[in-house]
Amino acid sequence: xxxxxxxxxxxxxxxxxxxxxxxxxxxxxxxxxxxxxxxxxxxxxxxxxxxxxxxxxxxxxxxxxxxxxxxxxxxxxxxxxxxxxxxxxxxxxxxxxxxxxxxxxxxxxxxxxxx
Amino acid sequence: xxxxxxxxxxxxxxxxxxxxxxxxxxxxxxxxxxxxxxxxxxxxxxxxxxxxxxxxxxxxxxxxxxxxxxxxxxxxxxxxxxxxxxxxxxxxxxxxxxxxxxxxxxxxxxxxxxx
Numbered sequence: 001x002x003x004x005x006x007x008x009x010x011x012x013x014x015x016x017x018x019x020x021x022x023x024x025x026x027x028x029x030x031x032x033x034x035x036x037x038x039x040x041x042x043x044x045x046x047x048x049x050x051x052x053x054x055x056x057x058x059x060x061x062x063x064x065x066x067x068x069x070x071x072x073x074x075x076x077x078x079x080x081x082x083x084x085x086x087x088x089x090x091x092x093x094x095x096x097x098x099x100x101x102x103x104x105x106x107x108x109x110x111x112x113x114x115x
Numbered sequence: 116x117x118x119x120x121x122x123x124x125x126x127x128x129x130x131x132x133x134x135x136x137x138x139x140x141x142x143x144x145x146x147x148x149x150x151x152x153x154x155x156x157x158x159x160x161x162x163x164x165x166x167x168x169x170x171x172x173x174x175x176x177x178x179x180x181x182x183x184x185x186x187x188x189x190x191x192x193x194x195x196x197x198x199x200x201x202x203x204x205x206x207x208x209x210x211x212x213x214x215x216x217x218x219x220x221x222x223x224x225x226x227x228x229x230x
Contacts (some may be wrong), residue, residue: 037221043203043226045205099171100163101163101209101219102148103158104160105158106157108158
């Protein structure tokens with residue numbers, strides 16, 4: 001069975017603090033994709049990053065960075081120097097490769113950044 | 116390039132009625148998926164269409180149905196509405212080739228309230 005766990009329900013930080021959102025996944029597939037999406041109050045899920053299971057390179061994009069570790073089945077997301085505009089719900093998702101676009105989502109982590 | 120467009124944005128229906136939601140994918144995207152988002156169950160996969168064919172279906176009752184047209188636009192229908200169908204319904208589109216798929220891009224959703 002495939003499953004994504006985001007144990008942190010809600011995180012509150014003050015602006016300029018660094019924050020890490022945790023994601024742990026389960027799958028029997030040897031090839032899969034992992035994603036992070038951001039959902040602001042408007043409701044739309046905004047794509048942030050995609051990672052292939054065969055590419056464990058970590059990635060940095062501006063203030064965002066992602067740490068993918070197959071050994072611990074984790075795909076964590078760090079925001080450096082958080083800003084109020086980062087306040088949103090963040091979802092981690094898993095997709096098997098073959099013949100489907102179906103995403104398995106975690107329950108999301110609500111991030112509140114206070115000024 | 117226009118994003119995924121969902122109409123209507125908001126809908127209020129009475130128990131027992133039926134409803135049709137519409138989704139126009141990004142131009143060139145032929146894969147469309149639907150998700151239901153509720154506070155209790157989170158984001159759950161409803162179904163997936165590619166080239167007018169349903170490729171995958173989530174664990175929802177038969178009251179939930181969908182279709183895709185030749186221009187890739189998709190509709191989902193919920194018959195005999197129940198209070199528990201109140202949710203944000205999200206549509207996503209992606210480009211899908213023989214060897215590759217892009218990530219899913221989401222619309223802003225249709226918020227359905229059943230009273």
